[in-house]
Amino acid sequence: MAKKKQPANNAYVTKIFKQKTESIMPFINERLSANQTSIDKARYEKPTTDNTVARQSRFHFNPEDVMNALRTNIIGQDDVLSSVEEMLYLVKADFGIKHRPLAVNLFLGPTGVGKTETVKIIAKSILGSTDNFCRIDMNTLAQEHYAASLTGAPPGYVGSKEGHSLFDSDAIKGSFSKPGIVLFDEIEKASTEVIRALLNVLDTGHLVLSSGTHEIDFSNALIFMTSNIGVKELNAHRAAQNKGIKKWFGSNAIDEKSHLKQALQKKFDPEFLNRIDRILSYDYLSDEFLDKILDVELETLNLRLKAKNATLELDETARQQLYTYYDEEYGARNLAQHIRVKLEPLVAREILKDDKSTQFIIEYIDDNFSISPNNNT
Numbered sequence: 001m002a003k004k005k006q007p008a009n010n011a012y013v014t015k016i017f018k019q020k021t022e023s024i025m026p027f028i029n030e031r032l033s034a035n036q037t038s039i040d041k042a043r044y045e046k047p048t049t050d051n052t053v054a055r056q057s058r059f060h061f062n063p064e065d066v067m068n069a070l071r072t073n074i075i076g077q078d079d080v081l082s083s084v085e086e087m088l089y090l091v092k093a094d095f096g097i098k099h100r101p102l103a104v105n106l107f108l109g110p111t112g113v114g115k116t117e118t119v120k121i122i123a124k125s126i127l128g129s130t131d132n133f134c135r136i137d138m139n140t141l142a143q144e145h146y147a148a149s150l151t152g153a154p155p156g157y158v159g160s161k162e163g164h165s166l167f168d169s170d171a172i173k174g175s176f177s178k179p180g181i182v183l184f185d186e187i188e189k190a191s192t193e194v195i196r197a198l199l200n201v202l203d204t205g206h207l208v209l210s211s212g213t214h215e216i217d218f219s220n221a222l223i224f225m226t227s228n229i230g231v232k233e234l235n236a237h238r239a240a241q242n243k244g245i246k247k248w249f250g251s252n253a254i255d256e257k258s259h260l261k262q263a264l265q266k267k268f269d270p271e272f273l274n275r276i277d278r279i280l281s282y283d284y285l286s287d288e289f290l291d292k293i294l295d296v297e298l299e300t301l302n303l304r305l306k307a308k309n310a311t312l313e314l315d316e317t318a319r320q321q322l323y324t325y326y327d328e329e330y331g332a333r334n335l336a337q338h339i340r341v342k343l344e345p346l347v348a349r350e351i352l353k354d355d356k357s358t359q360f361i362i363e364y365i366d367d368n369f370s371i372s373p374n375n376n377t
Helices: 010-045 063-073 078-093 115-127 144-151 169-173 192-204 231-242 256-267 287-308 316-324 331-353
Strands: 103-108 134-137 180-185 206-208 215-217 221-227 278-281 311-314 359-365 368-373
Touching: 063 078, 063 115, 078 103, 078 115, 078 278, 103 115, 103 256, 115 180, 115 221, 144 192, 169 180, 169 215, 192 206, 231 256, 256 278, 287 311, 287 316, 287 331, 311 316, 316 331, 316 359, 331 359, 331 368
Parallel strands: 103 221, 103 278, 134 180, 180 221, 311 359
Antiparallel strands: 206 215, 359 368
16 A cells, blocks of 8 residues: 655745745846846937936936935035035936046045045945945055056066956946945055056056956946045144144144145146046044034944944933043044943943843943933933
8 A cells, every 4th residue: 555645844845945045036136137237228328319318317326315324424524525416416417538437536634534434425325335345445555566466466477367456346347327436545655656557547447457368447436535645744733733833834824725735746746636536625523513423423333232222322421521532633533432442341231231221321420431221211
């Protein structure tokens, strides 16, 4: 007598189906995205006399959304953000010079004022993540022979045939509907040879690697550079002012933005500077912005605490004490550091000890920060 077939284990079948679905879905999503890109590209490139269709942008980002994020998080830099807004609308309109980067921007100014953070916010708003752009720390390229890190080893040297480069070509290339984003951080610290290697990138939007077999296309990329050049002298001038010394730069008051640009012109050749669309100077963050800076830093901390189902507030005594640590020379980064060192350990201990409370408040009592559950909210 034949044995009766046993029904399949439902849990096992469900598990196998889920595994197969999860392995297939990325491929399906990738194909759907590629098909939509092909449709958008065909519509965009089709000749038309209809202004409504002709003026549709291939880029999906909304400049207003990007600027809302920037103005919420970048404090005290209204002039800079106005220029960034103009740049975003130009990119969105998409009638720029072909075979050249979409925009080339240089951000000048002291540390902790939002130069790099501006690029991160733009990347998150346009590309969905702060990790999706190509970042090159130029202080690692201070030696002349490091130019090979960008362009690859020249013929006859080890690695020349592979065409390796520090550049993330996929992040630079972007896509039809999204621009690539590249950041050259602390550009003044790179060697002269490295800077010269970038001239063709800024001018034609292309970089041919030394092997001659690979080429990186920057024509669909937003290029950003940051620099602290001239800031050391400005900090010395400000310190002298605070002490009542009037001998710096020939007077007690100088045009700080002009000073930064003069320092830039001493460092870089005209052919490099002439390839930059916008040179924007960030201001020092004075005490008047402390409330906003602290709010932004606290919100950043609370976004991380959200994963632990916790939120943190500061009472006025804690806020006032944190303000006393602020150093204008180091900007918002200075305040963030004190939050990490003085407040976050308290939060860590409390959420490990108390697994029921979800809201906490920090006060400053008897020369110490103190944390407790916030039962008043």
